[in-house]
Amino acid sequence: MSITREIGAHYAPGNGTLFTVWAPAAKQVDVVLKDNDQIIPLQREAFGYWTALGEEAGPGTRYTYRLDEEMERPDPASQHQPDGVHQASAVVDHTNFQWNDKNWKPLPLEQLLIYELHVGAFSEEGIFQGVIGKLPELVDLGITAIEIMPVAQFPGSRNWGYDGVFPSAVQESYGGPEGLKKLVDACHAAGIAVVLDVVYNHLGPEGNYLNDFGPYFTDKYNTPWGKALNFDDAHSDHVRNFFIQNALMWFRDYHIDALRLDAVHAILDTGAKHFLQELQEQVAHLEMQLGHRCLLIAESDLNDVRLINPMEKGGYGLAAQWSDDFHHAVHALLTGEDSGYYSDFGKLEQLVKVLQHGFVYDGLYSEHRKRTFGSDATANPARQFVVCSQNHDQIGNRMLGERLTQLISYDMLKVAAGLVLLSPFVPMLFMGEEYGEQNPFLYFVSHSDKDLVEAVRKGRKEEFSSFAWQGEAPDPQSEETFRKSKLQRTYEHSASHRQLRDFYKALIQLRKSAPALAQPDKARLHVYADDHTHVLHLIHSGESPYLYALFNISNQPQKTTIVKEVGAAWKLVLNSSESRYGGAVSDLPQEINAGQALTLPAASVTVFQSNIIL
Template sequence: MIPVAVWAPDARGVELATGAERTPLTRAARDGWWEHAPGLPPGTDYAFVVDGAGPFPDPRSAHQPHGVHGPSRTFDAGAHAWRDADWRGRDVRGAVVYELHVGTFTPGGTLDSAIERLDHLVRTGIDVVELMPLAAFPGRRGWGYDGVAPYAVHDAYGGPAALQRFVDAAHARGLAVALDVVYNHLGPSGNYLGRFGPYFTDAYETPWGSAVNLDQAGSAEVRAYVVDNALRWLRDFHVDALRLDATHELRDSSPTHLLAELSGAVARLADELGRPLGLIAESDVNDVATVTPVADGGLGMTAQWDDDVHHAIHAFLTGERHGYYGDFGSLVTLAKAFRDVFVHDGSWSTFRGQEWGAPVPPEIDRHRFLASTSTHDQVGNRGLGDRPTATLTPGLVAIGATLLLTGPFTPMLFMGEEWAARTPFRYFTDMDDPALGEAIREGRREEFGGHGWEAVYGGEVEVPDPQALATFEASRLDWSEPERPGNARHLAWVRRLIELRRAHPELRDGSSASVDVAYDADAGWFVLRRGPFAVAVNADDEPGVVPLGAGAAGATVLASWEPRDTIDGGGRTVPPDGTLRLAGHDVAIVGPGEGSSP
């Protein structure tokens, strides 16, 4: 039997609804809790009636097969016969991470169909698969950030049992799994938590309205709701890490911040399970305190997203300067991102209109910062959801991949990026409320107009309708692309980069001392030095000479985007003068040859 209980501290009475039957719940020993004994069999549909209102889904529902407005269904998380007893886990720091959206990753759009593509990820060299949110959300299709049932797995993806099958299959292939979770808000449709208790507070305002109640009356149980949720994915579903959405919107003035509390709980579970468990924060504040241990006064996150690295690479390659790219794009900025982690580390942010961020001390491991050249946000929140491949030359795309995969940070690829996919990833929803659907359409139009996209696209462009099925379908990966010559070339390049990363510890070193840069803004070349290795970039349209230094003479060209015989007359080593001639939009990785040390 599956235990049935619910927290409703202000209710005078709570009933269990199973079909047309109503059964009163009993007040539990825990304050504010109501329970039903002996529970319900697995696979039973049920809901709660609170003071005569409802029925409403269970706030801790594991499955919503009838949609977010329908009854919940009990699920036995212990029924799965796990095959990963030998799995010892994977530290996310320094791993190659791969973000994917289950609904558009494969034609089937389910967790089970995603399993069929895991071998491709293994061959590519991926270490960690990061799933965009799975919490049940309105309709069949969406990004998942408007989820309203944080304990459930979206039915269109296969439900909770499918997630267990996916994690088991990933572990069998040596892949770790990270799950994107959203604790800072719930979506607007199907959000019934407020019917049960003080899950939200008007003490703070967030971009989504009232904040989750983390420090006001009743917050102890709300905090437990979040912590229990996190531990459940890690324990019952064998997930290896959680990506926490927009942690800067977790408003909490408690003596112990929720993230610090969560860090401690996850560390204890990791000790119990005997494998590493990670917490990856999305944070907009550019503050190293996010990844500083709790014992040292920080929040204790394992790693955090670093959008400044993305912006520095993207703006440099594309020339875009609109919106938050305004302070990025120069080689000076690119160099600062690689040297210092944050571009805005106390400097003026034109986009925000204030000084922003704080410096990252050199002793902090750069693997604690997750870098990218594409993400669901950075692609999907563009006006047309277009990837960099839509406008950049193949060489510039290869340069971006090279800087990402040879840099000091923890690199993350967005699905399809490994083969330079051309399919867009657009913002899509499936709201059943016509008024809400129209509000989303209008919001996207306003957002489009406010970010200068017309300048990027060269004139007015119609924003894809988020509610249209065609917008969703256009965002599906095209798995025939990797077989095409241009895509196959890029895929081979990415796999080669990851091979080099694995073969040479210097190319995956996360210490600040392992990074040095040199550049010439006028000539358009940039050199990223990683110990005895050099990543030479020519972003200019024309061929150019990149100086690597006299000590590089005779060093081996380990990999190059353009064939070296067409550039260097057949040479596979750096000439005696220590320079490397590169084609326009070209990149090469140089390693020490006999008697050389670039």
């Protein structure tokens, strides 16, 4: 039986605020109301929880916890840090927000067209309200879900969000709890679901006071970011509860539709029931209360289907996971890069395999990892994999933060778009890719600890050592680094960028309207490739009319032959080389037949449709 208990400050109109904190080693714990310096002793309960009702504490009340009459700290489960990570917490009232989304119906996985964004870099304002102002653009593009990089309170005003130290407090410089609720409400009004990126594998260093309260960390393991969180050592039940309550809060109090769980391979747990399974079980209980699905999507570099397999088959039951293999297969093929983890990729046959099976490394030996790696995902439905050609990690963890815009040709950008959006998987775009944003997306922080800033600078340089990148890494602490990462929205005044965006719109519209892509299925996907010409044939045969996509993944025109197994009368529905999409070739045949020879323009995507297939 897992231990689940609400923690933090919970306000009830007319009753005041119930304060609950876990501090198992403390002899005495008080809550200090900073507005009037009132001190309220907390009562110790089972397992080291302390609780008391503050009848005078209402919304906005600043408070800290005092441990053993010596040390004052913000609430580990704080939901608002209005004055930053080192100052008092504030009580949040979740009863007074006027939600307008009672008619919102969460979207099924296969209907998600995800757009990943960073709140600070996405709009000129760099706040939640700025995102709201751009929602019409995303609706026009055809996006059905946004994925927000982490908003848990971090030090300073600019950060990727993975240095958060108060997992339940919404970043004040973005607009705080009220701002996030307004954004979610506006998204639902626009028909857009909200995926929130959360970090349960580590906390940032600055403002991290968890160890003052209890054994939140363990010496058993280390992660790339320091000591591991305690998911399976002594007292781990309560650490697990800390993060489970966080997930439930986002779904319940903020109406979030899905959580993207950052780097779950760094959630180290050797117990009989993995934390991720327990988390999914608790979310399932909440789903029954709310009456709708709440999705958990894992980021993992393990290629392990246990994450997404049903619990009755020994899995954790999560809804989906990212497929890094898809990204790496596409990136290495289009760019020719072969350093770091790209050394394991670069063959056209790997792209074929990942399209058909979900993973490339499914029990194969990885030269980069120097070990056999991965599991077979063939039996898992396509909707369980989120794929992309660009995301915050794959751009921002490059030394110079270059997007594909800087690495491949304009026409090849359209090929990358087609591979993602015509795949059977759940597609995700990274902000700005739809028009070829020129600005990089760099790593940025705004720490106040000088030693920590130097450590971050040194760590970034070491991280790049396995890649053959030239140049000097930009300073993560510099405000200029952050400003360079903001979107320019060049499509508003650049014809070629507008045409690229129009091509993305056409692909998205095709994905949303084509019956063959309504419920994409790997088992009803036929993939053929020619290593000599680098032409890929992708046929979706699920529902009629069927789709036949041809990708010329080379920089020269290539001859190919329509496979003989398909029927006749395939009509042209999309051609990336048309002038309206910034191309120079528009004389492709309007109709093709099985066995017909065809010359494809260089770096192109061509899509045909037919009601007949053999």
